[in-house]
Amino acid sequence: MNLQQDIENLSPWFHNIHLPDGTQTAPNHLLGDFPRFKWVDIAPHLPEDLSGWQVLDIGCNAGFYSIELAKRGANVLAIDIDPHYLKQASWVAKQFGLEDKIELQQMQVYDVARLDRKFDLIWYMGVMYHLRYPLLSLDILSQKLRKLMVFQTLTMPGNKVAEVPDDFGIDEREQMQQAGWPVMAFIEKKLAGDITNWWAPNHACIEAMLRSCGLKVTKKPAHELYFCEPDDALKAEQAWNESELLAATGKPWLEAVAEKVARKNEYMVPKK
Template sequence: MTSADPQSLKRRYDEVSPKYDQGAPDAMAIKLFWLTYEHLTWKPVEALLPKDGTAWRVLDAGGGGGKFGTRFAEAGHHVTVLDISPGMLDGARAQFAAKGLLDRVTFVEGNVAALELPDAAFDLVFCEGDPVSYCLDAYPRAVKELVRVAKPGAPVVLGVDNRYEAFSGYLKLGKPQEAFRTLHDGRTTCPYGLPVHAFTVRELERAVAEAGAELLEIFGKPVMFFDMLKAMAAAQGGTAEKPWDAWAAREEILALQEKLAHEGFAVLGQHFQVMARRKA
């Protein structure tokens, strides 16, 4: 098995860490896209958390700048933020400090494919974004590691790249040869130019089963987003003098995306979200 070179990952994320997750894009469609992405990511995870005030131990693997880790801490849970990049961990530390949450977090430098963490240590394992995709052909080992550190019966939530989206993206860019290669082997690149593995649904199903977890759902996020916005704008009948206000309609957009994400459109999502549980 091969995986992305850990030193390359570390260097690239150390480079981008000072500006990671800072500043919203000017384009309204992009701003709405990321609002929707975070909503679709967090809502099903939030529904898993205990409502009786019990504090869980949560692993935020590849936790980046602490965007989701701080949400767990704000809900009263203790978070271990693990990342391969010291620079990203510094960014997460600053986010937790700014919110007065440093007493609810532990920071660990590490690799998701070789976790130096004890078995069955966490009530919930969360690995969002590209950490598993960066493992390339070694992704089954990463999934096994993430399941290993979850308690029996505990949720394991993974975010990964979608092969169909990568394929269609290359076609839209006028790169049919790259599209054909990605269709066969799943190899593409992240926004920072590093190699990632883009998954099929069947690959994810196999990896989860082989890791000893029960698959609950695989859904897409966001789904057909920019095409959906165009269709909504046309349906709302905006004019040149009074264009449709997409931001004012954001709750309607979120509700429609939430519906689409869980109604069989997974392969049309920009990312996949995998909801699973370690078998008891």
């Protein structure tokens, strides 16, 4: 069986992958040479040598990014919920001779909470806006990150960031309507024909959400792309939310809630 027949048998393809002999899996992709054109923006900002790096590729699809990262020496855990994409990714890895560098698992992003391991690089592109519980996913991943997260999501237009006070009165909520306030639009029906396109945050909201999960944006190499690193100071500010994360991921939470309960008077009792 030749390559072209294999590609046809594994269709449809969402990743147009350039195989070692130059054959492409989706040369007529409606988005163009996707996701290669995104990789061109990202690649120069990553270490050329990722030997020894443990990488998590979330929503790996047919494995384009997993292949590129494995080429640089990384060991990749590539996860997706769709067995069709995982079958494609397995086939693609074999074409490049990288099947020993890429582990494929059918998993949800929430399942990462149960993994007893951390990752030097978490690749989190094109997934969050498809989730019903986006902030939970970021909370989970921030706990598993050692060095770098490459994050991308669908956004609302505009890059304005408003100056948000540390606190404001309940009767001062009109300021939340100003341009650049962190907001995320909820899409109840469909966007671009996709019923799983749930969210479209603005730029300010993305940065605020990442900070609230203990992640500092260090670089923004292209539209909708964010490089983030763990930040201990930001994590310390959000430690009182830990009980919710533990409960949501099926872990014991009663001890962790003590801090939240102990501090409730700080925000529930009116100041004199």
